[in-house]
Amino acid sequence: EAKNESLSDPHYFDYYLVDKLLERVQIEKKLPRALAENEFELFYQPKIDLATHALTGLEALIRWNDPEHGRISPASFIPIAEDSGFIVELGEWVLWEACRTNKGWQDTGYPKLPVSVNVSAVQFRHPQFVRTVETVLEQTGLEPQYLELEVTESLLNDPVLIKDRLDSLKRRGISLSIDDFGTGYSSIYYLKELPLQVLKIDRTFVQNTPTSPRDNSLLQSIIQLGKSLGLTVLAEGVETKEQFDFLRQNDCDQIQGYYYSRPVDSATMGEMLRISMI
Ligand code: C2E
Ligand code: MG
Numbered sequence: 001e002a003k004n005e006s007l008s009d010p011h012y013f014d015y016y017l018v019d020k021l022l023e024r025v026q027i028e029k030k031l032p033r034a035l036a037e038n039e040f041e042l043f044y045q046p047k048i049d050l051a052t053h054a055l056t057g058l059e060a061l062i063r064w065n066d067p068e069h070g071r072i073s074p075a076s077f078i079p080i081a082e083d084s085g086f087i088v089e090l091g092e093w094v095l096w097e098a099c100r101t102n103k104g105w106q107d108t109g110y111p112k113l114p115v116s117v118n119v120s121a122v123q124f125r126h127p128q129f130v131r132t133v134e135t136v137l138e139q140t141g142l143e144p145q146y147l148e149l150e151v152t153e154s155l156l157n158d159p160v161l162i163k164d165r166l167d168s169l170k171r172r173g174i175s176l177s178i179d180d181f182g183t184g185y186s187s188i189y190y191l192k193e194l195p196l197q198v199l200k201i202d203r204t205f206v207q208n209t210p211t212s213p214r215d216n217s218l219l220q221s222i223i224q225l226g227k228s229l230g231l232t233v234l235a236e237g238v239e240t241k242e243q244f245d246f247l248r249q250n251d252c253d254q255i256q257g258y259y260y261s262r263p264v265d266s267a268t269m270g271e272m273l274r275i276s277m278i
């Protein structure tokens, strides 16, 4: 078979790389057109309070409905958009769409909840970022306390620039979360000094609990660290009742995960909001 042959071919890995490169270039070229053609869509995943089981917020997660390949996961195009710089434009679209949709739900009479938007470091570092956020809030009429921004630890390594920017967002009433906590390299000093409100524990720290005693105590320590810093602690990727119970017993504040709900399209999310009032 061709695959086995290629393994003995000394150029196999070169071919593989060229192939990957072409794919990247193709995706990179397709992204701007995809935005113009309205091929992006936001899904929403609920955040749940562990004590009350109430909905506390929604996270917006982008999807690409490519006419050729179907629904494409953000993991395969966000990094490419970050490298090419297109993430600035795409991220701006996400902000508009999430704020407009959330305001629409509020105007319908559904419970007022914060929507969180993932922000790439490249986008966050852009000089116009704060201005863009302000414009989106002004134009959509969404009050700032109903927008949350999720940034990753890699951003915190640029503390001088970041502190001013986080401070000015915070002053405007926008809440800030640190996403995928534990997978990067954030210094505890910065976690303490920066105006953050929520620590989101990466799902890799949740997936082996409560069966692995080592993972259990690690997870407990991370929850306690977040609490000591005065942050709201949310665990990502909760898939089972056992994980849910373990987190509740160990003082975690909130969860997201398939156990409660997968990310759903905006119509389904609207329906969930409506039902949550009954
Ligand atoms: P994230 O922000 O950490 O989002 C959580 C990811 O975990 C989502 O993947 C979600 O669908 C998935 N997830 C939620 N619950 C579970 C669970 O119980 N089990 C498992 N196995 N997975 C779960 P998704 O939607 O594919 O997004 C992947 C990443 O892409 C996000 O990670 C985020 O870093 C990035 N991303 C998504 N939307 C945007 C966006 O609008 N802008 C930017 N810059 N990045 C985005
Ligand atoms: Mg996130």
Ligand code: MG
Residues within 6 Å of the ligand: 179, 180, 200, 202, 236
């Ligand atoms: Mg995450």
Ligand code: MG
Residues within 6 Å of the ligand: 180
């Ligand atoms: Mg992630």
